[in-house]
Amino acid sequence: MLEVYELTKDDPRRLYTAFVRPDWERPLAHFELLLAEHEGGLRTVLVARIDDKLAGHASIFWSPAYPYFRSHSIPEIQDLNVVPQVRRRRVASRLLDEAERRVSVNHAQVGIAFGLHPGYRAAQRLHVARGYVPDGQGVFWRDYYPGEGESVVLDDDLLLHLVKRFE
Numbered sequence: 001m002l003e004v005y006e007l008t009k010d011d012p013r014r015l016y017t018a019f020v021r022p023d024w025e026r027p028l029a030h031f032e033l034l035l036a037e038h039e040g041g042l043r044t045v046l047v048a049r050i051d052d053k054l055a056g057h058a059s060i061f062w063s064p065a066y067p068y069f070r071s072h073s074i075p076e077i078q079d080l081n082v083v084p085q086v087r088r089r090r091v092a093s094r095l096l097d098e099a100e101r102r103v104s105v106n107h108a109q110v111g112i113a114f115g116l117h118p119g120y121r122a123a124q125r126l127h128v129a130r131g132y133v134p135d136g137q138g139v140f141w142r143d144y145y146p147g148e149g150e151s152v153v154l155d156d157d158l159l160l161h162l163v164k165r166f167e
Helices: 011-018 028-039 067-071 091-104 118-129
Strands: 002-006 043-050 053-061 076-082 109-115 133-141 158-165
Touching: 002 091, 011 028, 011 053, 028 043, 028 053, 043 091, 053 091, 067 133, 076 091, 091 109, 091 118, 109 118
Parallel strands: 076 109
Antiparallel strands: 002 043, 043 053, 053 076, 109 158, 133 158
């Protein structure tokens, strides 16, 4: 059974362990920072569990650093990750459902971003299928909007930000 709940004090180490793999490593300190920001109200961290095993997590960052979202008071869903062994079981969709539900209580729209390299294929398809559309600001890379004709690196920092309006 898939359930989504708010991060608890016991979850950082469990998340760290669930996401240890050779091609992607997040230090334990990353998950401890999520807990500190969650407890401080900067973000709401949601955790997905299937039966008793952690399956994924996502955050709602209430006051994001991305300039367009910040200037328009748009909360941003960040750090959506699903454990590889349970992908394609609607874990990401359930995390997004809950995050969107929580944001919609006090906001007319929510933001999200994805990287442009092939490692983000699943996120690109999922976000568009859920009704997210580009925010109209272009790509964002390492804290600025690159100009037309400018060269940038196709890495995890080259992002397209999207918004979804709630009806």
